[in-house]
Amino acid sequence: MDADLARCSQSSLSLVSRLLALKSGRNAGNLNLLESASIRRLIGQDLGPALANQGSADLGCWPGGSPHNTDLLACGLQEEAGKGVLAEFNLGCDVEHTQHVYRVYVTTFLGFGGNMARQRYEDRLFNGTLAKNRLLAAQAGLSEDTPVLDPCLPAGLSDAVVRDNGTLHLRGQGDWTQCQEAVRPFLGLHNGTMSPRGVYQAPINFSNSEFYGFSEFYYCMEDVLRIGGRYASSKYSQAAKDYCATKWSTLKQRLDSQLFSKQADISRLKYQCFKSAWMFEVLHSGFRFPFDYPSLKTAQLVYDKEVQWTLGAILFKTRFLPLRDLQQETLRQSHPGWLRPPLLYNHHLFSLCLLVVVLAILLYILRLRRIHQRELRQAEALDLLWAEEGEALLP
Missing domain, CATH: 3.30.420.150 (Exopolyphosphatase. Domain 2)
Known part of the structure; x- marks a missing residue:
């Protein structure tokens, strides 16, 4: 090694x-x-x-x-x-x-x-065949025509x-x-x-x-x-x-x-x-x-x-x-504090936001109605004033 x-x-x-x-x-x-x-x-x-x-x-x-x-x-x-x-x-x-x-x-x-x-098997087969050939003066395995089985x-x-x-x-x-x-x-x-x-x-x-x-x-x-x-x-x-x-x-x-x-x-x-x-x-x-x-x-x-x-x-x-703790710590570090999943996906927070939006819309509608009513009153007052001035000019 x-x-x-x-x-x-x-x-x-x-x-x-x-x-x-x-x-x-x-x-x-x-x-x-x-x-x-x-x-x-x-x-x-x-x-x-x-x-x-x-x-x-x-x-x-x-x-x-x-x-x-x-x-x-x-x-x-x-x-x-x-x-x-x-x-x-x-x-x-x-x-x-x-x-x-x-x-x-x-x-x-x-x-x-x-x-x-x-x-190792081939080594023994090779050496054994050569030794047997020398002993018997044979030619087994030395050519393709006389192979060893x-x-x-x-x-x-x-x-x-x-x-x-x-x-x-x-x-x-x-x-x-x-x-x-x-x-x-x-x-x-x-x-x-x-x-x-x-x-x-x-x-x-x-x-x-x-x-x-x-x-x-x-x-x-x-x-x-x-x-x-x-x-x-x-x-x-x-x-x-x-x-x-x-x-x-x-x-x-x-x-x-x-x-x-x-x-x-x-x-x-x-x-x-x-x-x-x-x-x-x-x-x-x-x-x-x-x-x-x-x-x-x-x-x-x-x-x-x-x-x-x-x-x-x-x-x-x-x-x-502590692989599980390391994984959780890495997850916490990868998200800002205000985007952490427990806060981001809180259904109470979602309901509160929805309520604020609805109230804002209602307040806006009420304000538009008040403005419209004020304009109507002003228009009626002008019409009345013009009518009075017209009557005064008549002989």
């Missing part, structure tokens, strides 16, 4: 160091879980103690060598054991409110993402593994069941361990829990299989088997006809068979989810809100700010 920050500081971008931070996989898992829980709360669900039974699984699929190449399982569980994989955060309005302190089991499995798993590629697909010391040609066999057996050793469950690389996993009450699967969990189910949403192992495995057994030419034709999602591309079509088997093994053999578990949902959006750890980070950083 320090090296990445140093490279950023040497770039042409103007960065403020105190505003820049790199999050580890563990922190990203915490923030991801926090955001999904916050979205549920915002749409009206009362979480309460249910947060302790909520979790998320994020199977990463970034290129190898990336510092963010992490796959994580974040589970909202109360757990005393495994202190090294427990994180604690306070969601109260200040540090003194311990009512909303949660302990979360979270860990990352670096190198267990879909792309990294495929790279790969059960994790769609039927009929020709592919090549290029390394510094040569190229290995592959031909897709499309056998999903055999692919499962081929990828299972890469979980590192040997020597009696029941978790990838022997990392402690907190026990999960599967009868009272709910999980969301993001990233590769969602892509594997939705991009080409089009069954994203609630996960059912039997439905998923059958769809994966059918896909792997489909001829490569048929898959390309379906892609050209836009029968897959917009995110699907040639790379997704080529390695969907492998990644679907890898996801299945990670979920059931690595994380030990029961095959009949009904409460896992793969998603990219939760209640139409995109789930990313960045929003969780914002929520966590601003949790102590």
Whole structure:
């Protein structure tokens, strides 16, 4: 992380160091879980103690060598054991409110993402084939005419593994069941361990829990299989088997006809068979989810809100700010004192103004009548005077 920050500081971008931070996989898992829980709360669900039974699984699929190449399982569980994989955060309005302190089991499995798993699988296939060729004086995979059969590629697909010391040609066999057996050793469950690389996993009450699967969990189910949403192992495995057994030419034709999602591309079509088997093994053999578990949902959006750890980070950083008070204060400052809404929209004030206007109109009408009556009296007096003067002039 320090090296990445140093490279950023040497770039042409103007960065403020105190505003820049790199999050580890563990922190990203915490923030991801926090955001999904916050979205549920915002749409009206009362979480309460249910947060302790909520979790998320994020199977990463970034290129190898990336510092963010992490796959994580974040589970909202109360757990005393495994202190090294427990994180604690306070969601109260200040540090003194311990009512909303949660302990979360979270860990990352670096190198267990879909792309990294495929790279390790190809490395073993490449090295194993070369060793076997030297032992048997064979030429398997050294030319397109003698490809090595790969059960994790769609039927009929020709592919090549290029390394510094040569190229290995592959031909897709499309056998999903055999692919499962081929990828299972890469979980590192040997020597009696029941978790990838022997990392402690907190026990999960599967009868009272709910999980969301993001990233590769969602892509594997939705991009080409089009069954994203609630996960059912039997439905998923059958769809994966059918896909792997489909001829490569048929898959390309379906892609050209836009029968897959917009995110699907040639790379997704080529390695969907492998990644679907890898996801299945990670979920059931690595994380030990029961095959009949009904409460896992793969998603990219939760209640139409995109789930990313960045929003969780914002929520966590601003949790102590009195946002409602700040909003009201800003509203008060934006209006002059005589235009404040409680005064401006007071119905008593409106009635008073209306009464004043009506009285002014009445007074104006009365004054006009008085002026008119005065003019009439003056006219009558003049007429009478002229009449008297006329009579006096007569002989």
